[in-house]
Amino acid sequence: MSIFLLKRKALGHVPCGSSPSSGGSSTTTQELPGYAQPTAQDILTKSTDLANSGVPQYTGQTYAQANDTQTNAIQGMTNLANSGGVGGQVSGSVANTANNGGNNYGTVQATQATAAQNPYATAVNPYTQQMVNAANQQTTQAFNQNAMNINSQFTNSGAFGGSAYQNAANNANTTLANALANNSANMYGNAYNQAVSAASSNAALATQASLANQSANLQADSLNSSNYNTAQGRALTAASLAPTLDANTLSQLNAAYTGGTALQTNDQNALNAQYQQWYQAAMAPYENLGVEESGLSAALGNGAQGVTNSTQSASPFAVTSGLTQSGVGLLGSLAQGGYL
Known part of the structure; x- marks a missing residue:
């Protein structure tokens, strides 16, 4: 089913089915409650916008080079x-x-x-x-x-x-x-x-x-x-x-390398923190959409659906996974409610 048909059904513009009667035929239409239609419309609009905008790509530095x-x-x-x-x-x-x-x-x-x-x-x-x-x-x-x-x-x-x-x-x-x-x-x-x-x-x-x-x-x-x-x-x-002098020199070089490694670790932690901040900001629209879906599902009596908790991932493709889970939750809720 296309998203446009889903949109029309969500707005109550498409009949859901028909049943015969003794005097002829009658058509019954299953529509979303009026209070749920704006939310469904908003979810569909946001989903479409997110799908069209593409998967977020992180362009910052992710690895701290040797100092x-x-x-x-x-x-x-x-x-x-x-x-x-x-x-x-x-x-x-x-x-x-x-x-x-x-x-x-x-x-x-x-x-x-x-x-x-x-x-x-x-x-x-x-x-x-x-x-x-x-x-x-x-x-x-x-x-x-x-x-x-x-x-x-x-x-x-x-x-x-x-x-x-x-x-x-x-x-x-x-x-x-x-x-x-x-x-x-x-x-x-x-x-x-x-x-x-x-x-x-x-x-x-x-x-x-x-x-x-x-x-x-x-x-x-x-x-x-x-x-x-x-x-x-x-x-x-x-x-x-000479051996003692060489050993002292090597010890000093090892100490310097250890100190440099500590600096590199600190730099890597800073890069990780920057990526976490970006990730949380990039995932915010998807998380908000998931919350909105869960609210609609709960209002329709299907319980909380499609809520996604965002954590740092090494790959931004987790955004797609979250979006898919959110869409499945919404579609499943509407189907169970007889609106699809």
Whole structure:
């Protein structure tokens, strides 16, 4: 039966049936009570409007996406896994230290000492010969004066030229020669001794500088060894701390992700609340129509029919179901009452 026929019957414009009589035929019409006709008309009008308007569609957001806190935490975990964390970095450092004898430890260079040398130790004194000549000249002058005295004495005594004179002259000459030789030997010997002394001093200074350099080298080697061992120890210590640092980092990332999940849950609850408000508003016309149907059915003596309680649904197609139930309730009531 079309809704238009239903409408006409509801308004009492269509005969419901006929019965024969002895004098001919008569027609009886079953009509809705006058008080029910406006309500029936209103129900039909509203049902038609709702059917023509289509099923309500929710266009708002229904799912809360992952927030920045969650995304950053996930990215941090990914980076930690890909990089090996602090443990991976320290392990590389430890390997580098083991393979290269320390990792950027300080190297001490020993300062080398240089002995101060006497520049005249190997030089020949250019004034030695002059000094020898001057000394010999003085000696010669003294000899000549002594020779003159000898000549004068022997002349005055009348023995000049005799054997005694000759002996005295020979002795004087020998004395002169010895004096000249001694002067040269002493002066050249002193010059030589001074050169030897200077050379000995230079050698002693060089020995002292060499010993000082050896001591400085030993100290530098000792410091370098200590620095090397310190670098190795620090690398191993860092390696032992790495797992704890990585665990702390992972714990912080997990805590951040948990906090972000709590924020996401709160956002999802807000979206759910928004959808519930929309749903209640969208279902209001259908619920009101159901209440109106139930009122009409009760007035016609068929009890409460077609009342629909609206609750949140994941799909707005529940609207169609409610509308169908409402229509079935109305049609059933009219049929039971003999109006259809």
